[in-house]
Amino acid sequence: MAQIFTRRTNMIPVIAPVIVAIVGGMLTFVVWFWFSPKHTDVGYKPRQPIPYSHALHAGDMGMDCRYCHNNVERSAYAGVPPTNTCLNCHNLVKANSPKFRWLRQAKNEDGSINIDAESTPWKRIHKIADYAYFDHSAHVTRGVGCVSCHGRVDKMVEVKQVEPLSMGWCLDCHRNVKHYEDRGFDPALVVRPLDRVEVTDMTWGPDHPEFKNWSGKAANAYADKLDPPIVQCSGCHR
């Protein structure tokens, strides 16, 4: 009787595990690397309607973040400034720049406010899903600086997302800040002494002159008093 299978079939048990390992490993890598918000979201840098430079305003000129994002200490939303905030200065400064098309329509010929003006269609960069509750004020008033989540905006000509803003990334702080001892975590890295350092200070970190005094006892005592929503689903999914 002729053989049903060729001799090469004997190699299947040898080759199959190798193929399964390779394909499985590749699939795991694809999902782990390319499906992660670290890949899908980090680096998002849309072209904005006005080429506003945070590096110029917040960095070189040293404007405080709260001049424009003025609700950040009181509200869940930091707020995107209305056109009028821009015009406080740009009424006079470079008022005729062609980049200000969106600003000019906010004002009538006689200088009064044009109530029919469209708002500037800024593109939102940092976005958390609607089912996750997030409050800027809760973080900012407890000493979590802007830089912790938004990165060095004072050095960005065009703002881009630098952190994944994923759930795991949120939990990374929320879990560790209360269990800093077990997890080898320094709370001083994410919370700063608000009486000595502005929350908008972009340079906060181990190199900051105040860091040495804060890191350790003082920061740990402060972290002990914090009460962030930790492990319960309803902490953020309300």
Add this chain to the structure above:
Amino acid sequence: MSIDTSSQAYGDLNLEDPVKGREPLVRGDHDFHYITETVCRVAETKIVKTPLVFWAALGGALTLLSMLLASIGYLIWEGTGIWGNNNPVGWGWPIVNFVFWVGIGHAGTLISAILYLFRQNWRTSINRYAEAMTIFAVICALVFPGIHVGRIWAVYWLFPLPNQMEMWPNFRSPLLWDVFAVSTYFTVSLLFWFTGLVPDFATLRDRATHPIAQKAYGALALGWRGSMRHWWHYEKAYQILACFSAPLVLSVHTVVSFDFAVSQLPGWHTTIFPPYFVAGAIFSGFAMVQTLAIPARKWLGLKHIITVHHIENMNKIILVTGSLVGYAYAMEFFIAWYSGNEYEGFAFINRAFGPYAWAYWTMISCNVITPQLFWSKKIRTSMTISFILSIFVNIGMWFERFVITVTSLANDFLVSSWEYFVPTPIDIAMFVGSFGLFFTLFLLFCRFWPVIAIAEVKAVMPQADPHWEGYAHGGNHE
């Protein structure tokens, strides 16, 4: 008295045990080749010569299966609101059906593992059936928790997989233990079933004439040549898997019962649940084996191999486990009274005399009264009555899960939140449709796979005894 031992009716005869030794497990003067021929005949029938009744049965099963698939599609599209599940009965038919099917899936492993370890040779005629039934029942069972999550695309959340949310299932929840218990059970049962099938696939491969059949059975036979070394490995693997499966028979339904018992609801929060669930599972599993085996042995012409002796033995197990279940029902009631807990007491009074009394008494009549009829040898050995009673047990065991799940949820501590549960047509379509899935798989199994463990049955025939003085009446032993 002359009996035609070659006729199929011989398998139905209720023989007395001969004085020396037991009655043979395979009836009639048959040799090894007869077993091979009888079992392979079904699988080797040409497709065009498939009996019409098979096509009709498969058509019916496929219709029900498409009903199940359509309902699942609608569920995924529309959401779980299409079920009757709502406050306060958040666990409706999907969980009832899950427990029902998982319970049925217990007989196979009991027969193949525990009876194997106890050297109960009669298991060889029915273990292949029962294991197949186990696999298919567990597949049906797995459908329900899978779709019960609602958002099917997030079903992988059931498993502890690393993810960007750093979110893990609740390891303290019996629902997670259930995922492990049932998936372990399915994996081990599948391996056990397949290991036993390998030598028989090789038989079918060697007899196959069509190239597709040769390739298909050849691939499944994994290169089995029946050498001494193969058999040596095979027996070892089979024994190891049997030892693996035996504790699973007890553990799986124990963990399923934890889904209820670990909660604090009156009627659920009882320590009797694990043994009571295991007994009920074996009870329902054997009933389903009977429901399938009694018609199948007739239609497939296997009466010499699955004899009245096997059916009777299974009826005895149904009697034992049914009595255990009846005892558990009584003990639940006793403890509800003896505990002095008024909520627990109410839960049971409410079961028996409340709005679900009709379901409760259906359960009692099917599960407590029916198996007691098997004290009579006449009933035990009657194919027709055994078949009918096995259906009753199936019905009763579904109602048991319905009673447990729904009555406790519908009437809990707070009277203001009581609500009567009514299933929707989709609930019914899904449950009936799950039988379509079950029977589609089972019919295809019957048609194409060896429904009897050929090699194992041969091993329990008198001819397999080295001292057998059969064909030549001991010619070599003079």
